[in-house]
Amino acid sequence: MEIVDLRNTVACCNDELIEIGDALIYYAEEKMEEGHPSLFLLGYNRVTNRERILANWMLPGPAYVQHCFSFPEDIVVAMESGESRARVLRLDKRTGAQRSLASLSFIGDFQSCVALDEEHLLFFAGPNGRQAALFQKYKKLTGFSRVAYLYDLEEGRYYYVRDPRVCRADASRFVPYRRGGTAQLLVLEPRGSVRDKWDCYRNRRWLGDHVDDNVWDCPLHDFIVSVKNGEARAPLELVFSAGTDGMVRYAGQDAENLYFRAQYFPTGDQRVCAYGKEGGRHFVAAKLASGRGGGRFVIDREGGRAYRVSETADEYEVEGVMNSAVRAGYPKELGKFVTCVEDRFFVAQYILADEHDSFEFNSVYDVETGTQKSYEGRCAVSGGTVVLY
DSSP: OEEEEOTTTOOOTTOEEEEEOSSEEEEEEEEEETTEEEEEEEEEETTTTEEEEEEEEEOSOTTOEEEEEEOSSEEEEEEEOSSSEEEEEEEETTTOOEEEEEEEEOSSEEEEEEESSSSEEEEEEEOOSTTHHHHHHHHHHHSOSSEEEEEETTTTEEEEOOOHHHHTOOGGGEEEEEETTEEEEEEEEOOSOHHHHHHHHHTHHHHOSOOOEEEEEEEHHHHHHHHHTTOSSOOOEEEEEEOTTEEEEEEEEOSSEEEEEEEETTTTEEEEEEEETTTOOEEEEEEEESSSOSOEEEEOTTTOOEEEEEEOSSEEEEEEEESOOOEEEEEGGGOEEEEEETTTEEEEEEEEEOSSOEEEEEEEEETTTOOEEEEESOEEEETTEEEEO
């Protein structure tokens, strides 16, 4: 395990960690320059332990928020202030050179966005005071409360999305990934939160048995072509589905598989189901629980590992149940379990908050030696690297 401490380098609460790479760690930092808000894109070299400014630019105003997306060669930054405008900047990761800059204006106010690849972004906009009547007509006609736009950076234009599975979603429900050399897009269609789905099961007498969670898959190119052609439904393939008596939710991925947490409510049976990136094979990766036993499950979104976390009077006990053989405990005072690195180091988080302030503390606990180190600040984990910032 390697701990990279950026807290002396990253000193602003508006910093955003973008990517933890093998050689470089990328992050964005917002600063005031001569009274004007500016955004800096920086790279931290893990070999030389030195920071380098790759690019910087002035923000249109202090209320603008940045959404950063990292790709093999580029970083895409979408900037918005929650209104009907946004800017999109595409930068070369190696040199910081600007590849493109676009200013967008759309109907409705910004709600969320996701970059599907280096050239295409999905934007979601909702009603505002100026266009409330227009959105009422739109909802009456389509049933949708928001508008979805596909923006093409190379063409400099956007397209309305018509597929209801997309228009009912938000940016968090799209997971771009690669299948060999092909870009794919996973579209998640859950029914509310886990609690919402459980309530649907309890009320199935009135709701019926067709309240579904669905997971769709599609080659990204086919999805983009379908939207640009104005098709009412993109060529999405259904890969997982759960009716009213269960649920299926995206849990994470590793190099080989996409993982989903599935539960069957009548028996309490819980499993991690996998979907192979190469062959599209479905299989049960781990059986989490049968019945209603104690403890909770934590699934690592990047490592394809799952853990059962139970509680005693003084400790949290952690047992690896998928791609992990760890079985040990750590003091409850360190906070909630986040993940385990190399089946040896527990990462735990504790947040101290009142009505005015909030302080985050992260601890690394060594199972073999029983020693711990605690740090004030935020934390991110990727592979065998723990980044403090």
